[in-house]
Each structure stands twice: as structure tokens, then as C-alpha cells.
Amino acid sequence: MNTRNPRPSTAGLLVVGKDVPRTDALPKVTGAAQYVADIHLPGMLHAAVLRSPHPHARIKRIDTGAAATLPGVKAVVTGADTAHKKWGCFRPDLYPLAIEKVRYVGDEVAAVAALDPETARAAVDLIKVEYEVLPAVLSLDASLADGAPLVHDDAAGNIAHEFKFERGAVDDGFNASDVIVEGTWETARQWHTSLETIGCVAQWNNGRVSMWCNTQTPYLARGRYAVALGVPEAQVRVIQTDVGGGFGGKSGDDNASVIAALLARKSGKAVKLIHTREEEFLASHPRMPMRYWVRLGFRRDGKVLAKEIKMLADNGAYTGKSQAIVGAATVRHDALYKYPCARAHSKLVYTNLVPTGAFRGFGNPSADWAVEQCWDLAAEKLGMDVIDLLRMNAVEDGDVSPHNHKITSCELRQCIDKAAQLIGWQEKRKHRTPNRGLGFGCSIHVNGRRSFGDWDGSSAIVRINDDGRAVIITGEGEIGQGTLTVLRQIAAEELGLPYEDVDITRPDTDVQPYALGALASRVTYVAGNAVKRAAAVARGQLMAAAAAQFKLAPDELTIINGEIGPARGRETEFKSVASVVRAHIYQPNGQPIIGIGNFDNPSEFPDHSRFGNESGAYNFAAQAVEVEVDPDTGRVTVLEMASAVDCGTVIHPAAAEGQVQGAMTQGLGLALIEYFDWYNGAPTDPNLKDYPIPSAEMMPRLHVAFADSYEPTGPFGAKGLGEIALDAIPAAIANAIADAVGVRIRELPITAEKIHRALHPNAYADEHSAAPVAPKSSVWTRLSGGKPSGGRPLKTEMTVATTVSEAIAALQASDATLVSGGMSHALRRERTGYPLSRRLIAVGRIPELNALAIDAQGILRAGSAVRLQTLFDEPRVMHGWQAIAEALAAVGHTRIRYGITIGGSIGPLIGGFDLPLALLALSTRVTLAGPLGLRVRTLPELFETRLLQHEMVTAIEVDPLPPRSGSCFYKYMPRHVLEIPTVNTAAAVSLNPDGTCGSARVAVGSVSRKPIIIEFKQFYGNFMSAELVRAAVQEVRTLAQPQSDVRGSAAYKIEMAVEFAARALCIAWQRAASHVKAS
């Protein structure tokens, strides 16, 4: 522990440091919490937005006529309905709706308000826009090329912001260095993926607009929205609803709320606008990708002597908070270690891509991605354990960075020791396991940041009511991080009231004092101080009132748990706070007890070169991870992650631990799994399947520890911690991978394929690169103007069939589709806005289609309406057909297996589906019913010949496997989360009594149009071996014709198809062999 500064004890605190019940927990567990999408106002309309399908185009004409006259439509707005004012946090460059030009795929062009969301969406599809497509810049390099098209005419060279500095003698530092390491690293866009999307309900009344927003920053949003709407700030009222996740993405840089207000003004009604998930991916402001060149110089003993960086940041089409992010990514890290000098040159570059913005970490994860890997390389070069190197150079309290960052409390070394201990660094380094590795990284973060002007403060009012309860009135709000709880704890502690007796209001800019909101890890530190001060003032008034009533001096009184009395008196002499306050008010000239507290971060407003102590205090973290790499696939499994954090006094341990765990998990996602396919400047299929976030089953063990620390300027010694535990995780994972298999990944994301390529370069020697293919997704079709034909109905009618012949008859009517579980129809409806067809025929209630039995011969017979979950729940399936059971398990979860029926799984004849693939490895017959009657086909035959018109699957029959058989199914999803597999495989092997092979078959899906089925006749009558299997499955290589996509390049998919065919066949064979041994 650092003992340079004596610190007050926190041992006597009664409320601070305790896991009191969260303020927001009860409404959240009962469904009573009110998020913006939950608001229903009388007469409220619903909005939908038309977005640009082009990364760069001139708008020649917009025809809204057909949309405006669609029944149910109440308002249509375009750029012409706006104040023609650009808005934005630092560099106003964004119109609420495009004027003249669109600059990225997703740019808002027009919007509709209608009686219901379906009508609004249909109306948007009727708006016709004539574009002149312009050349676009879709990468940093394209944007910076000579003569590149300009994204904004006023930004020469596409530079949105640029700065450089040199502090100290950097060249001297490098000249004196014994070891120099350098390299270039790149990071990628990461979406906040809050499970609640951005939204707003807006309503005008008497010329003022009320906006219910799920914003993190109500006051900052109000100011910007007023500019965007072209009205005085006083005419805008922002009310914060419950916020379903923010992480920087709801800090008021997007157009959604402004468009809602425009529609509300034009329609005269309340309007609700909620981003669809697709819109959230297209048009929220994801993490900014950076290209980061860094050079570090060291003395032989490990002391750091110099640092230099050059950085390019991808702004996307509009700026938002990006220039502040570039600032943070450039300077912040220089206060983490004892750098004597630093030089930097940073540029923020416009591109015709989705605008980037604030995301938890605010540039620091990108800086850490580069610099913390550079330190790892330095340790290797210096021949030191990286922990010793970091420890030796770690900042301490009293240090001042080259940019005048003044370090007050700092327990970085303690954090390093704790993180190393949590992960078992020393022991694991001593006793190494093949393909496992350890990685480390550190980070520093602010507690509030002077960015929006020369004030980073907060104000609060604490009122003590005549019922003895106190209420905190603050403009700082809850976004899930625990603000309401933590501020109540601070106030209760200061007031001497029980936690339960302190209430807190929710932000409404008409009511609460001005506040900056939830950003820059500032709320606990800045708002906590303001609340503490306000509570102290209120307590002073209370004690003065009590003193008059007790006829004692205030300092002779004490307040314990809501009771006031003489400090040396008996309990019976104590009065309740309620009675003291009541007596104080109800007297001539009585006054309420109201304390006001203000706190401005003791920091400096940095100059253009970013010199200045941007925050009054800094928090620190050290993070360690252990990974395991599968060298045959490149897939990384993170086994454990540990964080030790210095956030001063911990106010609410459970909430604090939750913040750290959540941040680490987002770091894990950033490192390994959160990425899209791109085409022409946008994600090809912007949804939560193509862009997964970490799910429970992929989670490593998480370890969290807090340093023993006290921040002298913090409330009860506390600092912030919302962001810090994300920052170094990706770098630590990369360092661990390098430790495990010697592969250094420099570009995020770390994909299995990148590692596989590095480990097996020969496998890719003959690779041909294919031209990118236009995406087929319905989302993309809709965006690029491929609207469903005019005849497409919005309405659909459902017939519930009770017999197969009834269903077949109904199917022969025009424009009819079968639904069984109904999932594919629901998906289609969600993604296109239109039903599959005019008539739906529900077959799920036909009794014979729900039959499930295993007969005396051991044949499994299942009707096509049997849900996969029902099959999964049948224990004899696992016993008889392990491949089926494993395929059903691989489908995912109960709720997915419930939604899919056997018919729905087989009918489309998609080889990538799990169940049909398992059935292809076995002996399966399919019964079909059609206008001409019943017919039976084997499943492989059906894959060749397809279904006839108006035909449906009614049942499957699966033969039992012979004795001494084994089967197996495996689905390879490199990102560890449920998604379309890179490859899935099924295998079945039967052995003769002597152990030789009787039959062996493998089915491989997802790598060709039809599934690949191979019978390994060469094995029949012979003994199998792993080597023979490996050689035989090479045949897959010639049959696979995969397409490159987010799940891997074609070349990688072929490698994996061969690999997993071998694995599946070997497992099936071993399972069969176990029966030979057993008998």
C-alpha cells in the first residue's frame, strides 16, 4: 500500500461501502420500470425513418406524395422541414435530416409519423428519392489519398481535427535508449449494443417541446437539440426515462430525438421514435477505429525514456464527440507510466462511413491496444517479466505527467500485484500448459473531464422533508451503473439518515439543477461531491434547528439513524428528524431545510495541444487474462480474466464489482467477437446475429479486486470506475495469445482465422481472392431501394388447418404459405416489414403432424409439427442417435428449439441447418404430402430433387443405428456465441464384430450450396485410424465451395470443413469402437 499520504479511515461509515438494495432494482424486476419504448401517450403517433442506401450521394429530388397520402400517415418530414442548421458537440456538421447530400449508409433523409409503426414503415417505403451517387471514401487510406472526394466541403483533405505536441526532449530520450520498440496497431468499430435502442417520445405544447429520452446526458442533449431544432434552449425540456444501457451511445449525438420532435411539431401530436436494431447498427455512433503507430524507448534496466505516437482516427461522416476521443487516446496513457517526455501527432479523418463516437473507454481501449502491446514487446526485448517492467514504471501519487496531469491518489502498483495474484501469474508462468498463455495490461481513466467548456461540475439540492425523509434533487441520472443508489448512500452517510429515508428524483431539465450527466466516469466523483456538499448544508440547517429546539449548541447534538439528540444524552431524549423539521417549519417565519451543493472538478481546461490537467483525480486498473488457443482452428478461449481497480473508496461493492465485470466483458467482445461483414460502406446484415455480444456460455471466470485506496478530493475518498475495466482487456488478450502460440495480432478484431493463418501460412499459399459479393439480406435490399413489389400486402389472413388434406387444399390457393412454429414468418415480417404471403396456413394443430414415437423396430417416427424441443426432451433420442441429440443441443436454447419444428427445419432443405445435417449422416426417410397424395423419399434424395409445388413435409423416419455404431454432430462457431456456423458436421460409423469398419459417412454443412455427404467405402472391411480418417476427409476440400463472409474467408472455411469432418468422423468411430470393446 502506498503510505506517502495519510488518509482518513472509512471504517466508521454506516452506509457507504455497504451493499444496500439498489434503488432501481424493484421496478426492474417487476417490469414496472418505464423505458422510453414503454411510454404510451394519448393520441401518440409512431415514427419511421428513411435512410440513405448510398455512402455518398447528392439528393436530386424527394417525392413524399404517396407516403403522405397513405391512410394513417399524419406527417412526413424532410430536410426542408428543418431549421437548416447543422449541429454537433464540437464541430457542428450534422443536419437533423439530410440537406443536399447524404454522407453514409444510414444517413437520415426523411421520416414519417403514422397511427401505428407498421403504417409508418410502409409509408417510408413509398418515399421516392432520386440520388446522384458520388464517389465515396470508405477507408482512412482512401480518405487521405491525393484528390480524394471530400466528405464535407469545408474540411480540406478530409481532416476534421488535428493536433500535435512535443513535451520534453523526445529525441534525446530515444538517443539515450538501449531498447526501442515500435509498431502499428489498428482497432475496429464496436457498437454499444445496448439491449434498449435509442429512442424518444416528443410532444409540443404551447411552443415548447417535451422530449422523453433515454439519454445519458439530459442537459447536454437539451442544448444540442435546441440548436438542431432552431429554437431557444428554454423551449426544450428533456426528461430522462429509464435507460436500458448507454455506454456512451446515448450521449446525445444522434438525430433520433430531433426527428421525433420535428414530426411532433408537424403533426401536432406526441410522436414516438425508437430505433430498430438495424437502425441502431446503421446510425448510432460506434467506437472509433484508430490506426496507432507507437514507439517507446527504454534504458537497459527497463526505465522508460521516451514515447512517440502518430495516430489516425476514423471519424465517419459526422463528428459528434470524436475530437475529444482523439484527445483522450493521444494523451491519457502518458499519465499511466513515468514517461519523461512524449511526442504525438493525431488526425481525425472524415470517411463516408457510419459516424463514430463515445463508447466506454473513450479512445483509451485503442491507445491501450497499441501501447500495452508495445510494452509487452518491450518486456520481451528487455528480457524482463512484463509485470516487473510495468511495476517499475508505474506512476505514483504526486507524479505529474508531461501534459500536467496531476496524480493524486494512485495505487497502480498495488493493482498490478493484485491482478497478477488473482490470475496466478507466477505459478502459471512456472508450470506452463501447451497452447495456454497469460497476458497483462494496465490503464488509467479520468473522473470527469473538462471538455465542454471551462466547467466540469455538478449541482445538487438536498431537502429534508417534514416527514423526516430527505430527497436529493440532481440532474445526474441512472443508466444502470448505480447512480441513484450511490448518491443516496453518500447523502444518507452525510446526513446521518438511514439509506431507506433518502429519496432521489429523476432528471427533468425543467426541474433539477444543471448537470453534465453520465459520461467520463464522472458521476460518483463529481456529482457525489455535489450531493455530499448539499447534504452537509442541509445537515447544518437541521442541526441548527435542533439546537434551537433542544436549547443546546449544534455541536452538542448528534444524529444517529434518523434520530437527533444530545451527544451525551440518553436515547429517550432523542427526537425524530421528522419532529425536528416539522417544528422548524411550523412556526412564524418557518423555513424548509434545503441544502445546495456545488462541486467543480478541480481540473484545467486543456489547450488545443491538450496541455492541462483534465481531471481532478484519476483511477487505475491492472488486468490479466489467461487464454487457450486451439492451434488447428485458431479459436481462442479466454479461460480467466482478472481486474484490480483503484477507484478509491468503494461506495457500493456489488454495483462496483458489476461495473468492472461488465466492462471486462465488453472488452472481451471488442477483442474477439464483435464485428460485421461490410459491403459498400455498411454492414451487410446489421442485426444481432451477425454482430453478437458475449453470451453467458462463452464467459471466462471473472476475478475482481479493488485496491485499498483513498482519493482526498473524492466523496468519502471515492473515484469513478465506469469505464476503466474495459480499456486494457483487448491488449491483455492479444498479449496472452502471443504468449500461448507466438502469434502477435495487431488488428482488431482477433479472429480465429487470423491466428490460423499466422500458424499455417502454407494452407493459404494458393488462395485466390474473390471480389466482394453484394449482400442478399432483406435489410440490404430494402435499404438500397429494392422495395417489395407494390402488390405486397400488409395484411395477411391465417387459416388454422385441422387435417393435412385441408392444409394442402389451402396451399393451392394463390399466395399462400405454411406456418408451423411460425418463426420464419415472424423473422421475415420483422426484417422486411411485409408478410410472406397473403394467406398463412397454420399446420401446428394437425394431430398426426404432432405424433412422436419410437416403434418396436427402433425406428424414430416424428410428425413435422413436432417441436425440436419436444424431440430434445425425449431421452431415447440421445440413447439411439447421439448425432440428433447433439444437433438439437447445438440449435441453442429451449426457446429456439421450441420455435422450430421438424418440418420447418427440414422443409427449406438448407444444409446449414443442424437437424437435417445430423439426419443426413443417418438413414432418414421423409414423408411428403401433396395434391397427388403421399410419397416417401430419403433425405439425400430430397436434397437433390426438392419438394414439389404445394407439397409439405408431414413426417420423418430415422432408422436405428446397427449395433457397434457411433454418431456425432459438431457445429463450429469461432465466435463462441450462437450464430450461423462456419461449418457444421455430422458423422456415423458402424463397425463389424471384429472392429473393422462396416460403414462410415460424414455430412458437412454450411460450406456449399447443398450439404456434402461422403461415404468412406475405402474403410469398409478395414480397420480405421486417425491418420486414415485425416487423409480420407481431404475429399471435403474438393467438394466445398464456401463463400467468404463474416464467419470466415472461403479458404479458412475449407480448412475448417476438413478439420471438423475429421473430428466428427473420429468421434463417431471412437464411439462405435467403445461398443466393440464393451461387447
Place this chain on the structure above:
Amino acid sequence: MLVKFILNGDPVEVALKNDDRLLVDVLRVDLKMTGTKHGCGIGACGTCTVIIDGTPVASCLQLAALVDGAEIRTIEGLAGATNLHPVQQAFINCSGLQCGICTPGHIMAACALLDKTPDPTTQQIRNSMDSVYCRCTGYSRIEESYRAAIALARKTASA
């Protein structure tokens, strides 16, 4: 189309605006039961999970027309007049939530599992949790909430 089902113990009749209307819209918009959340629309995130005849179901992929005659439970139907459901109480006790938007989904998934399997294996708990994304917590405290709920339910049963 007229659909009848039992919602949290009460009979409900809904005239569907369209025969392919989704259950999540029937609950949230038609019945104003907004405790069930809408997260992704493609069954990936699980925030819209409700329990239909004992099974957790993604209400965003469930055609309402097909639940005729079913028994449906949502987050609003768990608590009694004075008592929370043990799973709800466990999520409070363990701080098993942050922003809360996924909480109804997680609680419904947990209820569906624990109703059928009062003493689940770790793998069953993880698979159940895996069916609902959470962007805030890293799942640790949700897993603790599951375990606390199991203990609470056992205590209630033996009391």
C-alpha cells in the same frame, strides 16, 4: 382473428389487428403490458422471453395467432400482492441487474428453468442464462441470482 389465452392467470381475448401480429406487440402495444421488452426482433437477445405453457419463448418470434388456448406468463405475473417471486427477490438481493432492460427476460428464463428443474446443474443454469443477452453485467451476478433463487425457493418450500 380473435385469440384467447390465459395471461398471468386471467383470461384474455384479443382481436388481432393482423393475423400475423407478433405476441410481443400484442403484449406491449395492444395490452399495454410493457414489462416484456423488445430487443432485436430476431430471437437473438432473449429480452422478450415469456413463458408459454411452461416453456420460455421469444415473444418477438411468436405469432400471436398460434397461442390460442395457451397459458402465458410475463414478468408482470410473477409477484403476489405482497411478495415477490423468489427469482425476483434473488435478482434484488444479488444486484443481478444494471440497466434492467434484459432483466425481465432473464427472470422469465430463470423461472421457466427452475419451475421444471428446481435443482439445475451449472450447465443447465449457464444454458438458460445463455438464452438471454446482457450487455451490462458480464453474467456473474445473474448466475449468483439463479443460485440465490434456488436457495430461496428451497427455503420457501421447506417453510
